[in-house]
Amino acid sequence: MALPVHPAGQHEADQPSIARVNDCWLEGSHHSDLDREYANHIALCAPHVPYLVRESRxxxxxxxxxxxxQGVRQFLDLGSGIPTQGHVHEVAQQIDPACRVLYVDNDPRxxxxGAAVVAGTPGVAFVGADIRRPKEVLDTQEARxxxxxxRPxxxxxxxxxxxxxxxxxxxxxxxxxxxSVSSGSYVGIVHFSQNAELEEGLGLFSRMFGAPPLVTLRDRELLVDFFTGLELVEPGIAPVPLWRPEDDNPVRNPETVQVHAGLGRKP
Structure with missing residues (x-):
């Protein structure tokens, strides 16, 4: 989710955002020098984070x-960031151009x-909205x-x-x-888990550069609650590299990755 970062003394237009930082790590083009500087600060304190973002993509x-x-042709990407570099519509529409995708993010910039990126792409739209208000998101003109x-x-x-x-x-x-969705729909979640390495990195960032991005780390066991009433797809909630990995996955010690993913189907 592209929640903006707020360094002291800077106007909103001049502030870095996590969405643009991720774009930097994904070798995109939708970020500024300020975003890249902020990305470098994070990577200095937590060198594994850019790798984890790329694994998540x-x-x-x-x-x-x-x-x-599985037959799904409609995708709702909540807290999407900027939809470039192999984002949902690029992947889905390469398989079936009839796929439809709605991106949602609360950062106006x-x-x-995002709207400019997907403008003119059939079946794809971007709305600025607060994902914590599902009825408002699903009642937007774009969603309707x-x-x-x-359908799923x-x-x-x-x-x-x-x-x-x-x-x-x-x-x-x-x-x-x-x-709000029909039987046969799915919910996919990726979440950073609590771990000493990341918490130490956040602490180092705070000492060197000021307040770090506000995040709530949650252990794998807590993620189970997000899938209540859903049927988890194998392999369940797993470290990102171990969620249906490809045969040529080169990740070393993937079981130690403290970012977990799960996909649940609504019966």
């Missing part, structure tokens, strides 16, 4: 390919850039034009719930989307 590709193979909610939807929250605090009740947010 590969996981997104595998998940979308799986969903298209990201939403503006793109989706037939009587792939709801994706890739590194998104990380930016929802516990008081936002993220499990209830997920459930509201599940309740």
């Amino acid at each position: 590969q996981l997104l590709r595998r998940m979308v390919e799986f969903l298209v193979g 990201v939403a503006s850039d 034009e793109l989706f037939d909610l009587s 939807v792939g709801v994706l929250l890739i590194e998104t719930l990380l930016y929802l605090r516990d008081e936002d009740d993220p499990a209830a947010v997920v459930k509201a989307y599940v309740d």
Whole structure:
């Protein structure tokens, strides 16, 4: 989710954002020098994070390919960031051009850039909205034009719930989307887990550069609540490199990766 970062003394237009930082790590072109500087600061304190973001993008590709193979042709990407570099519509429409994708993000700058990226692409739209208000998201003109909610939807929250605090009740947010889609729909989630290495990196960032991005790390066991009422697809909730990996996956010690992914089907 592209929640903006707020360095002291800077106007909003001059602030880096996590969406643009991720674009930098994914070798995209939708980021500024300030975003790249912020990305370098994060990588200095937590050198493994850029790798994890790239692994997460590969996981997104595998998940979308799986969903298209299951007959899903509608995708709702919540907290999407900027849809470039192998994002959902590129993967899905390469398999079936009839796939429809709605991207949602709450950062106005990201939403503006995202809308420009997908402008003119049939079956794809971008809306600026707060994903914590599912009814408002699904009642947007874009959602009503793109989706037939009587048919399955792939709801994706890739590194998104990380930016929802516990008081936002993220499990209830997920459930509201599940309740809004038809039987045969899926919910895919990727979430960073609590681990000493990342927490040490956040602490180092705070000492060197000021307040780090606000995130809520959650252990794998807590992610189970997000899939309540859903049938988990094998292999269940697993480290990102181990979620339906490809045969040539070169990751060393993938079981130690503290970013977990899961995909659940609504019965």
